[in-house]
Amino acid sequence: MKQQLIPIQIPDLLGRVAQYKKDGYRMVQILCTRVPEGYELTYSFDKDCVLENLRLIVPEEGSVMSVTSQYWYAFVWENEIHDLFGLNVEFIAPEVDYGGKFFHLAKPMPWHELANAKQPASAVKVNLRSGLGIDASVKPASAKPTEGDK
Amino acid sequence: MGKSTVVPFGPQHPVLPEPIHLDLELQDEKVVKAIPSIGYIHRGLEKLVEKRGFQEYVYIAERVCGICSFGHGWGYSKAIEGLMEIEVPRRAEYLRTIWHELSRLHSHLLWVGLGADALGFESLFMHAWRLRETILDMIEQTTGGRVIFSVCKVGGVRRDISDHDLKEIVSRLEKLKKEIDGLTALILNDETIHARLKGVGTVSFEDAKALGCVGPTARASGVPLDYRCGDEGGAYKELGFKPVTDTAGDCFARCKVRLLELYQAIDLIKGCVENMPAGEIAVPVKGFPPAAEYFTRVEQPRGEAVYYVKGNKTKNLERFRLRTPTNANLAVLVKMLQGCDLADVPNIILTIDPCISCCER
Amino acid sequence: MSYLSFAREMLGNLFKPPATSQYPFKPRKVYEADRGKVVNDINNCIFCGMCMRNCPSAAITVDRNARTWKINRFACVQCKECVTNCPKKCLQMETEYTAPDTKKTEEVLQGPPPPPKPQIVLTEAQKAAIAAAQAKKAAASKAAADGTPHA
Numbered sequence: 222m223k224q225q226l227i228p229i230q231i232p233d234l235l236g237r238v239a240q241y242k243k244d245g246y247r248m249v250q251i252l253c254t255r256v257p258e259g260y261e262l263t264y265s266f267d268k269d270c271v272l273e274n275l276r277l278i279v280p281e282e283g284s285v286m287s288v289t290s291q292y293w294y295a296f297v298w299e300n301e302i303h304d305l306f307g308l309n310v311e312f313i314a315p316e317v318d319y320g321g322k323f324f325h326l327a328k329p330m331p332w333h334e335l336a337n338a339k340q341p342a343s344a345v346k347v348n349l350r351s352g353l354g355i356d357a358s359v360k361p362a363s364a365k366p367t368e369g370d371k
Numbered sequence: 372m373g374k375s376t377v378v379p380f381g382p383q384h385p386v387l388p389e390p391i392h393l394d395l396e397l398q399d400e401k402v403v404k405a406i407p408s409i410g411y412i413h414r415g416l417e418k419l420v421e422k423r424g425f426q427e428y429v430y431i432a433e434r435v436c437g438i439c440s441f442g443h444g445w446g447y448s449k450a451i452e453g454l455m456e457i458e459v460p461r462r463a464e465y466l467r468t469i470w471h472e473l474s475r476l477h478s479h480l481l482w483v484g485l486g487a488d489a490l491g492f493e494s495l496f497m498h499a500w501r502l503r504e505t506i507l508d509m510i511e512q513t514t515g516g517r518v519i520f521s522v523c524k525v526g527g528v529r530r531d532i533s534d535h536d537l538k539e540i541v542s543r544l545e546k547l548k549k550e551i552d553g554l555t556a557l558i559l560n561d562e563t564i565h566a567r568l569k570g571v572g573t574v575s576f577e578d579a580k581a582l583g584c585v586g587p588t589a590r591a592s593g594v595p596l597d598y599r600c601g602d603e604g605g606a607y608k609e610l611g612f613k614p615v616t617d618t619a620g621d622c623f624a625r626c627k628v629r630l631l632e633l634y635q636a637i638d639l640i641k642g643c644v645e646n647m648p649a650g651e652i653a654v655p656v657k658g659f660p661p662a663a664e665y666f667t668r669v670e671q672p673r674g675e676a677v678y679y680v681k682g683n684k685t686k687n688l689e690r691f692r693l694r695t696p697t698n699a700n701l702a703v704l705v706k707m708l709q710g711c712d713l714a715d716v717p718n719i720i721l722t723i724d725p726c727i728s729c730c731e732r
Numbered sequence: 733m734s735y736l737s738f739a740r741e742m743l744g745n746l747f748k749p750p751a752t753s754q755y756p757f758k759p760r761k762v763y764e765a766d767r768g769k770v771v772n773d774i775n776n777c778i779f780c781g782m783c784m785r786n787c788p789s790a791a792i793t794v795d796r797n798a799r800t801w802k803i804n805r806f807a808c809v810q811c812k813e814c815v816t817n818c819p820k821k822c823l824q825m826e827t828e829y830t831a832p833d834t835k836k837t838e839e840v841l842q843g844p845p846p847p848p849k850p851q852i853v854l855t856e857a858q859k860a861a862i863a864a865a866q867a868k869k870a871a872a873s874k875a876a877a878d879g880t881p882h883a
Contacts, residue, residue, distance in 0.1 A: 224666060247583055247596075250677055250694040265666065265677070270601025272666055294583040294702030298694075316404070317705070324731075325392075325410030332418060427788040430811045494738055501751045508761075515765035521811045529816070530765065553741070561737045 527653025586674020592620035783814035
């Protein structure tokens with residue numbers, strides 16, 4: 222599948238999206254990746270099984286306009302991006318702007334930090350094998366009482 | 372002026388297979404507005420890709436959902452194969468198609484059972500799941516697992532199906548077809564089911580296009596949206612494929628589309644078995660994914676799912692994104708619920724075939 | 733339109749045997765492809781740790797120096813990656829699942845002590861050749877230290 226990726230700037234977004242809507246494209250998804258410069262947004266559109274993508278880089282403190290004026294159903298992804306990444310999406314259609322309450326989360330904006338960001342000094346390196354609820358009295362192989370009654 | 376109340380629906384409700392919360396604003400008995408909120412089954416699986424190598428992540432991608440599990444494993448493998456430009460042998464593609472269509476059969480039969488349960492028709496629920504057991508037995512015989520197959524990997528598949536097993540699959544599906552005939556006749560002709568499903572939750576053709584729904588939800592409104600028409604992976608191009616559509620756009624039409632897709636899946640499996648090419652089932656994968664990105668799509672039982680991978684030359688991917696069909700159908704659900712009766716809410720939610728664990732990975 | 737369309741099926745079900753399998757009175761049907769639990773032939777294991785590195789759920793721990801192989805059976809997802817990647821093919825997947833238990837314990841297998849390293853016996857000719865090469869190397873390094881070019 223040919224991968225069409227068109228980089229654009231923030232002011233061009235709504236114009237391009239409106240053009241796609243006029244040409245009869247269907248919006249497939251809005252994707253957000255956290256990069257060192259801020260956020261990398263990808264808007265995907267599809268017509269006749271061919272995918273075209275718009276690529277946009279938003280700085281960390283910036284915000285982006287909502288496309289719900291053109292594609293109403295984009296509110297799902299825009300609310301999700303706001304809740305998970307903390308990116309401010311402005312002017313979502315009022316009846317579907319859930320104001321941060323769309324995604325129930327224990328910790329707000331869990332995906333806001335960069336993947337390999339420097340961990341703070343107090344962070345503890347987690348041993349993947351501990352905490353599995355393993356009993357302290359580990360039975361050695363020579364005395365296998367209950368395990369493996371075949 | 373009617374009385375206005377807010378009724379919380381979910382996250383626990385007997386008809387829901389997975390938890391989702393909806394705040395229903397009611398005016399007397401009619402729903403005026405529905406406010407969804409999700410996150411009850413969010414496991415952060417997209418973030419886990421930074422900690423698990425790209426080849427072992429297949430097992431995690433499979434476990435995003437229990438019903439559409441093979442499709443997720445296939446979509447992820449397809450995305451990595453596109454990113455690393457690996458050519459998968461034709462036999463592996465045909466095997467993947469067979470397992471994916473078996474997955475579609477079991478998913479639609481599961482949905483028929485849940486839909487009947489939502490109506491209160493428990494006997495039909497048990498009957499449909501009894502038929503589903505035949506499919507699960509076939510899957511267990513060929514892959515080793517009933518629900519999580521663990522048979523797809525980057526570069527191909529891990530197990531082969533012998534000719535004897537392929538013939539057995541075809542003969543068992545022939546027997547199953549007769550039982551599905553009985554099931555379909557029952558559902559499409561019963562008076563009570565008509566009364567509960569016809570005219571409920573109607574989505575017109577224009578609305579279906581404007582609301583971006585996918586899968587049987589869109590096809591029941593007349594939009595011929597099926598990614599299997601354009602899929603380069605799998606055997607669909609060679610088998611010739613036409614989507615099943617209906618024009619009514621109500622709950623009954625969505626039910627009918629899924630029942631007809633059962634027959635289509637059986638025909639596709641028979642076509643794959645007849646034309647199965649000989650050859651390898653996997654190619655070795657060397658090296659790490661390059662610093663590039665790739666989009667691919669798979670037609671899951673619930674609709675089109677989009678897989679995006681971005682590599683960065685190390686063992687772990689930089690980003691993996693899965694946009695599932697239920698994620699795309701949430702908007703049409705919110706629209707459908709406006710103006711319906713409170714008693715119809717469970718039926719409407721079930722007709723989009725909600726797989727919330729896919730929706731929130 | 734029909735009413736009571738399920739009636740015929742229901743009446744038939746009154747006289748048919750149950751559709752479910754009568755476990756535990758009858759044994760469960762086991763397929764050859766089934767994935768139950770992983771077992772290790774510890775005498776052939778070389779403790780390379782490939783299984784540990786490839787396990788997606790971090791269920792296996794291998795200690796090369798202590799020659800132990802541990803598996804947490806309740807964390808294992810029966811994916812068979814370890815079995816596929818084992819270089820000595822000492823891991824096998826059995827069809828029977830782990831027995832239920834009230835506590836999550838790890839199963840530890842202690843391997844035998846490492847086989848002794850084979851003794852290398854040198855012939856007289858090999859010893860003489862090694863001595864001559866060592867002498868030549870000592871002379872070359874002495875010449876380099878003195879600053880004279882090596883002939």
